[in-house]
Amino acid sequence: MNKRILIVGGVAGGASAAARIRRLDEKAEIIMFEKGPHVSFSNCSLPYHLSGIVEDSDSLVLMNPETFKQRYKIEARVHSEVIQINRKRKTITVKDLLSDKTYEEPYDKLILSPGATPIRPKAIQGIEKPHVFTVRNVLDIEHLNNYIKQKQVKDIAVVGGGFIGVEVAENLRLANYNVTLIEFANQIMTPFDYDMAQILHKEMADNGVHLIVNDGLAKIGEDFVETHSGKKFAAQAVVLAIGVRPETSLAEEAGLEIGETGAIKVDSNYVTSDPDIYAVGDAVEVYHRILHKPTRLALAGPAQKQARAAANHIYGIPNRNLGVIGSSSIHLFNLNAASTGINARTAEASGFHFDSVYVMPSDKVGLMPDSNVMHFKLVYEKPTGRILGAQAIGKGNVDKRIDVIAAMITMNGTLEDLRDLELTYSPMLGTARDVVHHAALVALNQLNGVYREVKVSQVRELVEKNAYIIDARERREYEAGHLKNAVNIPLSEFRNRLDEIPKDRPVYIHCRSGQRSYNMVMALQHLGYTNVYNISGSYLGICLYEYFNDLAGDREKIVTEYNFN
Numbered sequence: 001m002n003k004r005i006l007i008v009g010g011v012a013g014g015a016s017a018a019a020r021i022r023r024l025d026e027k028a029e030i031i032m033f034e035k036g037p038h039v040s041f042s043n044c045s046l047p048y049h050l051s052g053i054v055e056d057s058d059s060l061v062l063m064n065p066e067t068f069k070q071r072y073k074i075e076a077r078v079h080s081e082v083i084q085i086n087r088k089r090k091t092i093t094v095k096d097l098l099s100d101k102t103y104e105e106p107y108d109k110l111i112l113s114p115g116a117t118p119i120r121p122k123a124i125q126g127i128e129k130p131h132v133f134t135v136r137n138v139l140d141i142e143h144l145n146n147y148i149k150q151k152q153v154k155d156i157a158v159v160g161g162g163f164i165g166v167e168v169a170e171n172l173r174l175a176n177y178n179v180t181l182i183e184f185a186n187q188i189m190t191p192f193d194y195d196m197a198q199i200l201h202k203e204m205a206d207n208g209v210h211l212i213v214n215d216g217l218a219k220i221g222e223d224f225v226e227t228h229s230g231k232k233f234a235a236q237a238v239v240l241a242i243g244v245r246p247e248t249s250l251a252e253e254a255g256l257e258i259g260e261t262g263a264i265k266v267d268s269n270y271v272t273s274d275p276d277i278y279a280v281g282d283a284v285e286v287y288h289r290i291l292h293k294p295t296r297l298a299l300a301g302p303a304q305k306q307a308r309a310a311a312n313h314i315y316g317i318p319n320r321n322l323g324v325i326g327s328s329s330i331h332l333f334n335l336n337a338a339s340t341g342i343n344a345r346t347a348e349a350s351g352f353h354f355d356s357v358y359v360m361p362s363d364k365v366g367l368m369p370d371s372n373v374m375h376f377k378l379v380y381e382k383p384t385g386r387i388l389g390a391q392a393i394g395k396g397n398v399d400k401r402i403d404v405i406a407a408m409i410t411m412n413g414t415l416e417d418l419r420d421l422e423l424t425y426s427p428m429l430g431t432a433r434d435v436v437h438h439a440a441l442v443a444l445n446q447l448n449g450v451y452r453e454v455k456v457s458q459v460r461e462l463v464e465k466n467a468y469i470i471d472a473r474e475r476r477e478y479e480a481g482h483l484k485n486a487v488n489i490p491l492s493e494f495r496n497r498l499d500e501i502p503k504d505r506p507v508y509i510h511c512r513s514g515q516r517s518y519n520m521v522m523a524l525q526h527l528g529y530t531n532v533y534n535i536s537g538s539y540l541g542i543c544l545y546e547y548f549n550d551l552a553g554d555r556e557k558i559v560t561e562y563n564f565n
């Protein structure tokens, strides 16, 4: 008998599952139910309609029900909300949202891919106002875009500094709106550590986004928002992007098991607690292979993989489920940023014995056009050297570097594996010793106790304590901006100035990017100095780390002038 497979949700997970099933079974009856008017749209491209990068919102819809029918013999029913699963009868109850009529459809197998809903906390005063928007689908983005254009809105508050909030803020800014981004935590983009996030903060500020961190939205007025701290910002429109909640109501009402993270619990083949019902995508709980615990991961790649795996399992094709590591990337004005695995904050909170390095090599040979610094942070386990995660920010191909690390993590790679990895090289594309090799070498030095370093986050305290800090850059670089109490002893001069460098107290050394200071640290160690530290991140990292917090102007600067070149 032909299988009858019903799918709830017609976008990333749902449409992928439907297409895979058709490839596995030409005879199956496949019906996809979608409560919205569109199936198969590019959720990830939605924010780009606000700037006009995606000019026509119709182009966000990749396939329509007719194409599904003609090409794949898949029935896609839009405006059709599944309101109940009747497990005993193996049927679902569907509400046709246009006619308001309900009907039942029987299934052999049911796949749930209902996604996640944007959170709208009732406690926020004014949350129900018509100028408060969320972004999940094509209608949402059209609605927002039409509203701000028709009402000639000038000021917009975006609430939440995750992927969606940041992308929405960027695209609104590109369209010349005055944008205030409000984030409750002390940083945006939590896959990044605080030190790396400062680079993103600066990029937001440099491009005219008014970024507020450490403050939450308390109240929405007609043309303003007010934060917990009582600050008011002009806003004739508000976009809420403070997170998503997995759509579990159908599953819960049907008595399917919900996991400890609040998402639908599935086994390694995405089967729920009912053997005839599968669930995939943002609505499910997945296994974190580094943290060894259930987690939620609302990303498109995993949703598509899970959909394929569920379809395979229906047809007896075995899957290998390695769990997730959480790889993601974002473009922000002139920067690209990507991360994979866990960051130092999570490693700390999860009790790992770990360390990290922050390096900033060139992404291409310096002589080449478009050669730029790439900020790269590598987190590894001690003493094994197992790679736990990485973050990269720069103008170049950060995603290439992070994808290499993602592959390494997946293969349980160590710092030695990364150091020995044979990668491609051509001057226009990279350097003979790639950014990732550079990070592995620095981390191995650190792990093997070749030299010691302090983190960029510790520098303020060192300056305040009047620690002995050597700036190993050339004089003209020092004169263009330096740490307030740093002594300028360039690498090219220090061998003649050893009498100035004390042996009875710690000596901290930085240059611009860490290369010259590393050489000086090594030389001093060979000359009998035992208390020498390289300052990770060096002057460039220090400037980036301090800049955004200094913008407020309510604390003493530790540098005379910022220098970002």
Ligand SMILES: Cc1cc2nc3c(=O)[nH]c(=O)nc-3n(C[C@H](O)[C@H](O)[C@H](O)COP(=O)(O)OP(=O)(O)OC[C@H]3O[C@@H](n4cnc5c(N)ncnc54)[C@H](O)[C@@H]3O)c2cc1C
Pocket (backbone or CB within 6 Å): 008, 009, 010, 011, 012, 013, 014, 033, 034, 035, 036, 043, 044, 045, 046, 047, 080, 081, 082, 083, 113, 114, 115, 116, 135, 136, 137, 163, 164, 247, 250, 280, 281, 282, 283, 297, 298, 299, 300, 301, 303
């Ligand atoms: C603005 C935005 C930008 C994003 N950017 C990225 C990115 O750059 N990279 C990345 O990896 N991920 C990104 N994502 C996340 C990614 O889109 C999701 O992880 C992915 O779409 C999840 O797939 P899904 O099938 O679980 O849910 P969705 O793709 O959201 O599909 C679920 C569908 O189910 C429908 N539905 C729900 N309940 C019912 C019901 N009872 N009956 C019928 N239909 C129902 C919903 O209407 C919805 O259309 C972004 C998401 C958004 C919103």
